[in-house]
Amino acid sequence: MGNKVAFIGHRHIFDKTLRDKLYKAAEQKIKNGCECFTMGTRGDFDKEALSVCRELRKIYKDIKIEVVITSFAQLKPIIDHDEIFGDEKHIPYEDVQTTMYEIEETHFKRKITESNNQMINNCDTLICYVDTNYKYASGAKTAYNYAKKKGIRIVNLF
Numbered sequence: 001m002g003n004k005v006a007f008i009g010h011r012h013i014f015d016k017t018l019r020d021k022l023y024k025a026a027e028q029k030i031k032n033g034c035e036c037f038t039m040g041t042r043g044d045f046d047k048e049a050l051s052v053c054r055e056l057r058k059i060y061k062d063i064k065i066e067v068v069i070t071s072f073a074q075l076k077p078i079i080d081h082d083e084i085f086g087d088e089k090h091i092p093y094e095d096v097q098t099t100m101y102e103i104e105e106t107h108f109k110r111k112i113t114e115s116n117n118q119m120i121n122n123c124d125t126l127i128c129y130v131d132t133n134y135k136y137a138s139g140a141k142t143a144y145n146y147a148k149k150k151g152i153r154i155v156n157l158f
Contacts, residue, residue, distance in 0.1 A: 004036040005029050006119040008143045009045030009129030009157075018045075018129060021157045022052045025127050030060050038066040038099070038119050042112060045129045045140075054095070065096040068119055070111040116143040125153040132156070 005026070015021075026037065026049075039049045053065045120126060120143060130144040147154055 003033045004038060004123045005034050005125045005127055006123035007039040007049035007127050008116055008140055010140045011043030013044040018157060019048055022048060025155050025157060026052055026056055029125060030056065030063060036064040036066060038068060040068050040115060067093050067096050067098050068115050069098055069100050070115055112139055113142060117146055120147045120150060120152055123152065125155060127155045129157050131158050
């Protein structure tokens, strides 16, 4: 497996200090031999984890970043309207490896859950942002419970 960390968390972030916590947790994993970070693409936590990993890769050049997609549409070029020179197109994940698990036959409402499970199956540690006291079902909490059941080391930043 090669010392791999997965990131899974709630779609919305309410902790203003989360970026610092993510940075410190990820950097510590690198110092302990982490070679690869993997995350999804659907929520604020995923975007923050990707941003932190990109930042850390500037310092620790050998780390691998893997983004798990659930649809090929996520790889389509998008128009960057912030560019001064007009409608320049770019692919959002062109600087990282993308992975899509074999979930074509999975019902669309379960694709993210199944992708999260596959990420957990292929990692040594889960760094997450999960409110374990949240009384309703959530994808992040389901993934947390799955990782716990599998005996994966969990670092919960919530």
